[in-house]
Amino acid sequence: MRAYKDLSREELLTLKAELEASYEEAKGKGLKLDMSRGKPGVSQLDMGMALLDSLNSESDMKTLDGVDVRNYGSLEGITEAKYLMADMMGVHPENVIVCGNASLTEMYDAVCRSFTHGVMGSIPWCKLDKVKFLCPVPGYDRHFAITQHFGIEMINVPMTPQGPDMDMVEKLVSEDEAIKGIWCVPKYSNPQGYSYSDETVRRFAALKPAAKDFRIYWDNAYAIHHLYEDRQDEILDILSECEKAGNPDMVYEFCSTSKVSFSGAGIAAMATSKANMADIRKSLSIQTIGYDKVNQLRHVRFFKDYEGLKAHMRKHAALMRPKFEAVLGILSKELDGLGIGSWTNPNGGYFISFEAMDGCAKAIVAKCKEAGMVLTGAGATFPYGKDPKDSNIRIAPSFPTPEEMKQATSLFVLCVKLVSVEKLLADCQGA
Numbered sequence: 358m359r360a361y362k363d364l365s366r367e368e369l370l371t372l373k374a375e376l377e378a379s380y381e382e383a384k385g386k387g388l389k390l391d392m393s394r395g396k397p398g399v400s401q402l403d404m405g406m407a408l409l410d411s412l413n414s415e416s417d418m419k420t421l422d423g424v425d426v427r428n429y430g431s432l433e434g435i436t437e438a439k440y441l442m443a444d445m446m447g448v449h450p451e452n453v454i455v456c457g458n459a460s461l462t463e464m465y466d467a468v469c470r471s472f473t474h475g476v477m478g479s480i481p482w483c484k485l486d487k488v489k490f491l492c493p494v495p496g497y498d499r500h501f502a503i504t505q506h507f508g509i510e511m512i513n514v515p516m517t518p519q520g521p522d523m524d525m526v527e528k529l530v531s532e533d534e535a536i537k538g539i540w541c542v543p544k545y546s547n548p549q550g551y552s553y554s555d556e557t558v559r560r561f562a563a564l565k566p567a568a569k570d571f572r573i574y575w576d577n578a579y580a581i582h583h584l585y586e587d588r589q590d591e592i593l594d595i596l597s598e599c600e601k602a603g604n605p606d607m608v609y610e611f612c613s614t615s616k617v618s619f620s621g622a623g624i625a626a627m628a629t630s631k632a633n634m635a636d637i638r639k640s641l642s643i644q645t646i647g648y649d650k651v652n653q654l655r656h657v658r659f660f661k662d663y664e665g666l667k668a669h670m671r672k673h674a675a676l677m678r679p680k681f682e683a684v685l686g687i688l689s690k691e692l693d694g695l696g697i698g699s700w701t702n703p704n705g706g707y708f709i710s711f712e713a714m715d716g717c718a719k720a721i722v723a724k725c726k727e728a729g730m731v732l733t734g735a736g737a738t739f740p741y742g743k744d745p746k747d748s749n750i751r752i753a754p755s756f757p758t759p760e761e762m763k764q765a766t767s768l769f770v771l772c773v774k775l776v777s778v779e780k781l782l783a784d785c786q787g788a
Contacts, residue, residue, distance in 0.1 A: 530567065549710040584704055
């Protein structure tokens, strides 16, 4: 296929008319497709229903070390859950706090604690003139929403297939004491599906920040979310690397079972140094007498151990893989060689990142919506919702069925082609 930029104006006009006819036909189908968020599909949720049977009114409600989960106590979580979540993250159980149902809550709380009480004796952020965060882009919109909510200035850091631009990260954190943190999704990143290289992790561990209360917010959301048995990304344990580099307190790591068991009814965990844990415990002991230990025990009884977790994730992969392959197959078939878009091909996670021609993302998303398909808003993968190039679109294949994904991707491709032709024609007109 010829690249669109090589077509004459007359050829572009002819193509535009053909695409507009196809688009009007697509609008007439009355489609209702949702690819706006990375929600597990119904069939994935159904796989976890036996979790509800792992405890009942006749069950032994005590943990292996004799804790009655129906009562108060165990602020940092039951022992079995600490081991399970530690294995999920690849860290030591003594560095883990098992929390409520959502890791996002723990990230919010970590930022909030830093504002109200500071970090390990440092000045509370609310008393500072300026607080800044580094934000690898494109990235996770809910991370950016937290920092924006607290009035934190966000600084874009470009992502690469090996992780954030570490030259830029190292320079910025070493020079500016106002930079207090960086958001990271180190494995199968949202939205590109990139995993940080060993060199990137080691460079993070060896950072020399100007601010002693600088923390890496390591959101390991997709730690075990592989799509393929023979193509699995692995990353180094950031906590161990920080210890080796002499920076044991520099990381807060987060994970949850939200996309493993039930979204909104899983268990979340945080892993960090013992010194950070002691600091967090001061606030946590006032905030709660203990998280939901019944739910923690329920998860442990259902999954049993890390091997049980991995076996369950293989079932997830079997459902997710056809959806990803449906998207990637159609993108390749319809757009290869046209020069109007590029996309990632991840080995795991929940998203595919699409790069349209500059200035086209908002128009593509709008046309998709008009024809019955909802995508994540253009710009959502950047702080303040502002994509400087207006080019990034996050594709979330998980919720629709494989057949719906084929329909959705075909419509998406049609909108990409139509908007790209319109952009090229407008550029010709302006030249």
